Structures are given as C-alpha cells and as structure tokens.
Amino acid sequence: MRRVVSVIVNNSSGVLARLSGLFARRSFNIESLTVGTTEDPTLSRVTLVVHGDVATTEQVIKQLYKLVDVLKVTDLTEEKMMARELMLIKVTVNHQTRQEINHLIEPFRASVVDVGRESITVQTTGDIEKNEALIDLLRPFGIKELARTGVTAMARSQQKVHPVQQLLT
Numbered sequence: 001m002r003r004v005v006s007v008i009v010n011n012s013s014g015v016l017a018r019l020s021g022l023f024a025r026r027s028f029n030i031e032s033l034t035v036g037t038t039e040d041p042t043l044s045r046v047t048l049v050v051h052g053d054v055a056t057t058e059q060v061i062k063q064l065y066k067l068v069d070v071l072k073v074t075d076l077t078e079e080k081m082m083a084r085e086l087m088l089i090k091v092t093v094n095h096q097t098r099q100e101i102n103h104l105i106e107p108f109r110a111s112v113v114d115v116g117r118e119s120i121t122v123q124t125t126g127d128i129e130k131n132e133a134l135i136d137l138l139r140p141f142g143i144k145e146l147a148r149t150g151v152t153a154m155a156r157s158q159q160k161v162h163p164v165q166q167l168l169t
Contacts, residue, residue: 002031032047035047083151085126110134
C-alpha cells in the first residue's frame with residue numbers, strides 16, 4: 001500500500017542526505033520525495049511516499065525520530081489530507097490529434113505549456129490517481145517525455161495538527 005509520510009525537519013545542510021541514507025541502510029524504497037521550507041524558514045517539510053504496510057511505516061517513523069534534525073513525523077495515509085504533484089507530459093501530436101488532445105486534457109484542468117511541430121507539453125497538478133488517469137489517456141498518442149515532482153501533502157484543516165511553533169517549544 002502506498003503511504004504518505006510528512007516530516008518536519010531543521011532546514012540545515014546534510015539533513016536530506018541523512019534522511020535518505022537512513023532509508024538506504026534499511027532498504028526502504030522511496031517512491032517520491034519533496035522538500036520545501038515551511039512558513040518558518042528554519043524548518044522544512046519533507047513529504048515521502050513509500051510502499052509498505054502499517055507495521056513497516058511505523059518502523060520507518062521510529063527510525064526517522066532517531067535523526068537529530070527530525071522534529072515531527074506524521075503518517076498522513078489514514079488522515080484527511082491534501083496531496084498534489086506537478087506533472088509535465090510531452091506528447092506526440094500531428095495535425096489530426098492536436099485538437100483531440102486539447103479536448104482530452106480539459107476535464108483534468110491541465111494546460112498546454114509548450115507547442116512544437118510534432119509535440120505539445122501538457123502541465124497538470126493533482127493527486128496521483130488523477131495524474132495516472134491522464135497518463136493512461138495520453139499514452140496512445142505517444143508520450144515522448146514525462147516529469148513529475150513527487151507528492152507534496154498536508155493534513156486538512158479540520159484535522160488537529162501541531163503548529164510548527166509547538167515543535168520549537
């Protein structure tokens with residue numbers, strides 16, 4: 001099962017290397033990893049997507065807490081959350097298929113961000129399932145290139161979330 005884990009860490013050099021090293025030593029595969037600063041520039045939020053059951057995820061979380069720079073770890077998988085990733089897809093087009101692809105991407109709120117003679121590049125933002133559905137629809141046209149950012153996620157506001165300030169006290 002795909003699990004989404006949010007980790008608040010100190011925003012300092014080497015933290016990401018130590019975090020990924022922990023996963024490598026334990027042979028945990030990271031499906032996607034995103035990192036960015038929080039509203040407090042001294043902290044960063046790392047969003048990890050890993051495959052595993054509840055027991056494996058609990059083991060990962062325990063290992064993460066052993067790292068000095070890790071302040072808070074939350075398994076968001078079972079919580080109400082917002083999860084998004086950005087995806088760019090370069091698709092092969094010809095005179096007949098260009099219009100068809102434009103109509104096809106509309107329900108996904110995707111947009112064309114680059115146009116060439118033999119290809120167009122589509123940008124979309126959404127959850128993994130939505131992006132996978134768009135890939136499946138565009139695949140018959142011929143996907144020339146695909147780039148994904150990885151998932152960025154946080155709990156929805158009705159969930160009780162520890163404010164970052166509480167982590168510092």
